[in-house]
Amino acid sequence: MEIQASDYLWPDQADLYHRQRARTFSNEFYDEILTPAGLAAGRNHKAKKNREKREGGVSFHCLRHTFVSFLKITGSTNAVAKELVGHSSDAINDIYTHLPIETLADAVAQLPEVTK
Numbered sequence: 001m002e003i004q005a006s007d008y009l010w011p012d013q014a015d016l017y018h019r020q021r022a023r024t025f026s027n028e029f030y031d032e033i034l035t036p037a038g039l040a041a042g043r044n045h046k047a048k049k050n051r052e053k054r055e056g057g058v059s060f061h062c063l064r065h066t067f068v069s070f071l072k073i074t075g076s077t078n079a080v081a082k083e084l085v086g087h088s089s090d091a092i093n094d095i096y097t098h099l100p101i102e103t104l105a106d107a108v109a110q111l112p113e114v115t116k
Contacts, residue, residue: 073103096100 008014010033035041064085071081078090087093 048087065096065098068093069098072097 050102068081068085071084072078079096081087082093083089085093085096085097
């Protein structure tokens with residue numbers, strides 16, 4: 001089954017990504033989606049990456065990390081997350097996974113008690 005542009009939430013940006021890959025996609029996504037939605041302030045492109053890191057700004061990749069992490073937190077498998085995000089390997093998908101301490105603590109709490 002071939003995916004059509006209309007299958008995407010933002011079809012214009014999906015088309016841009018498929019044509020240009022990530023070269024300019026992240027910048028345009030930032031300017032056309034994040035800023036108008038109020039998720040990020042306008043920015044000077046020359047200082048974008050350093051400023052985002054310093055000021056805790058939102059970036060396209062920040063959203064990718066969040067999406068993958070939320071999928072894992074809510075019980076999706078690694079295979080599902082990898083397919084939805086388009087990662088080529090489990091190793092890359094693992095880099096995008098950041099589990100909160102509460103999720104890790106819950107996992108440990110569910111382990112059986114081991115006594116002698």
